[in-house]
Amino acid sequence: xxxxxxxxxxxxxxxxxxxxxxxxxxxxxxxxxxxxxxxxxxxxxxxxxxxxxxxxxxxxxxxxxxxxxxxxxxxxxxxxxxxxxxxxxxxxxxxxxxxxxxxxxxxxxxxxxxxxxxxxxxxxxxxxxxxxxxxxxxxxxxxxxxxxxxxxxxxxxxxxxxxxxxxxxxxxxxxxxxxxxxxxxxxxxxxxxx
Amino acid sequence: xxxxxxxxxxxxxxxxxxxxxxxxxxxxxxxxxxxxxxxxxxxxxxxxxxxxxxxxxxxxxxxxxxxxxxxxxxxxxxxxxxxxxxxxxxxxxxxxxxxxxxxxxxxxxxxxxxxxxxxxxxxxxxxxxxxxxxxxxxxxxx
Numbered sequence: 001x002x003x004x005x006x007x008x009x010x011x012x013x014x015x016x017x018x019x020x021x022x023x024x025x026x027x028x029x030x031x032x033x034x035x036x037x038x039x040x041x042x043x044x045x046x047x048x049x050x051x052x053x054x055x056x057x058x059x060x061x062x063x064x065x066x067x068x069x070x071x072x073x074x075x076x077x078x079x080x081x082x083x084x085x086x087x088x089x090x091x092x093x094x095x096x097x098x099x100x101x102x103x104x105x106x107x108x109x110x111x112x113x114x115x116x117x118x119x120x121x122x123x124x125x126x127x128x129x130x131x132x133x134x135x136x137x138x139x140x141x142x143x144x145x146x147x148x149x150x151x152x153x154x155x156x157x158x159x160x161x162x163x164x165x166x167x168x169x170x171x172x173x174x175x176x177x178x179x180x181x182x183x184x185x186x187x188x189x190x191x192x193x194x
Numbered sequence: 195x196x197x198x199x200x201x202x203x204x205x206x207x208x209x210x211x212x213x214x215x216x217x218x219x220x221x222x223x224x225x226x227x228x229x230x231x232x233x234x235x236x237x238x239x240x241x242x243x244x245x246x247x248x249x250x251x252x253x254x255x256x257x258x259x260x261x262x263x264x265x266x267x268x269x270x271x272x273x274x275x276x277x278x279x280x281x282x283x284x285x286x287x288x289x290x291x292x293x294x295x296x297x298x299x300x301x302x303x304x305x306x307x308x309x310x311x312x313x314x315x316x317x318x319x320x321x322x323x324x325x326x327x328x329x330x331x332x333x334x335x336x
Contacts, residue, residue, distance in 0.1 A: 077335045079302075087300035091335060135290030135307020137262040 025062075025107035025119060032060035038184030040070065042166060047076065047173050053102055057186045062106035068125065071097045075134065078172040092133035094172055098145065100127015106153055115157045121164065123149040129170070141171045149180055158186045224317065231322035236285055236312050242327035243279040243291055246334040255294040256332075263290045263305055280327065285312045293332040306330040 036057040042049040050073055055066015075093040082088035104123030111117050125147035132139050151164015162182040169176045243256060255273050258281050259266035266288075270281065283289055290307030313324045 077331075079335065089300060089302045091302055091304040093306055093331065133305065135259075135263055135292075135305045137265050 019113045021111045023108045023111050023117065023119075025109050029060035029062070031058060033058045034186045034188050036064065036066070036184055036186040038066075038160075038182055040068075041181045042070070042168065042178045043181075044173075044175055044178045046175055047170065047178075048072065049096075049098075049168075049178075051098070053184075055102065057184075059186065059189055062108065064102065064104040064106070064123075066102045067099070068102050068127070069097070069099050071095070076172070080172070092136065094131055094133055096129060096131035096170060096172075098127055098129040100125055100145070104149070108153075108155070115155075117153075117155045119153045119155075121149075121151060121153045121162060125149060125166075125168075143171070145169060151180065158189050160184045160186075225319070226317060229317050229322075231317050231320055232325050233320065233322065235314070235323050236325055238282050238284050239310050239312075239325065240327045241281045241283050241289055241291070241308070241310065241330055243281065243293070243330045243332050245274065245277050245279065245293055245332050246295065247275065247277045248334065250297055252296045252298065254296070256291060257294070258289065258291045260287050260289055262288070262307060263292050266290060283310050283328075285310050289328075291330050291332060295334060302334060304332045304334060306332055 033056040040051040051070030053068035108119035130142040149166040166180040
């Protein structure tokens with residue numbers, strides 16, 4: 001929660017201090033891809049995942065495509081009900097990982113002095129999720145996943161901060177609603193890019 | 195505006211630290227003359243099975259395997275009422291355990307597993323071996 005509070009405070013302070021101008025998020029652009037890297041915290045009250053990603057950010061049309069590897073740091077104790085025998089449960093130490101593709105479109109609508117922009121983003125993760133239980137050879141819950149993602153975006157020069165809502169279906173977790181916090185960096189972006 | 199760059203760097207640093215925190219090691223180098231150093235390499239270590247002793251447990255059975263619980267070799271099986279059981283285990287193998295808790299209205303099987311191996315670290319240019327018990331978390335979750 002400290003990260004979120006700090007990010008929101010930074011948004012507000014910089015917004016008050018700087019001159020603002022509006023941006024049409026649907027204006028035409030040009031294809032201008034740059035390599036970028038990022039890291040995500042994906043969390044809710046039941047679970048916490050982290051991921052790293054790398055790909056291409058098109059700063060002209062504000063698209064992003066990349067690969068992402070994520071994991072649950074540490075293991076989580078979970079309770080699994082037996083499918084065949086009533087009142088029989090298994091308690092495991094579970095770890096999960098995922099690897100997939102990220103697609104994203106950014107919609108900037110407000111700009112500030114000194115290369116700051118605010119907007120919204122919409123994205124989609126898709127890939128393969130696998131895991132294991134400590135002390136057990138058969139996991140049985142490996143699966144393909146699709147995870148939509150939506151939220152707010154703040155960019156300063158080459159660095160972006162995102163705070164959004166994502167749906168990620170993890171079989172052992174009751175809720176599939178997660179908060180996503182991301183920090184990313186675009187390499188070799190032109191000095192005069194907006 | 196350089197503040198935000200520092201903020202980004204700090205966040206990235208925290209992120210990477212968290213991500214790789216699970217990949218710890220026993221350290222290497224340094225010198226602490228007060229640190230206890232066992233120079234003999236262990237051939238067996240003790241698995242420390244941590245168990246629940248709640249009042250609503252009717253009985254508790256522990257099964258200990260070399261390998262995994264679903265495809266390993268059962269080494270020992272016993273009933274117990276204590277909160278810790280110690281099982282001598284030759285190093286260099288994977289071990290797993292299941293604690294079968296028979297409660298009033300249900301049965302819960304708690305499973306855990308570890309690789310038990312000899313681990314060393316260097317202290318004052320001497321190789322020291324870790325003889326710590328290997329903890330198996332077999333307690334019932336709340």
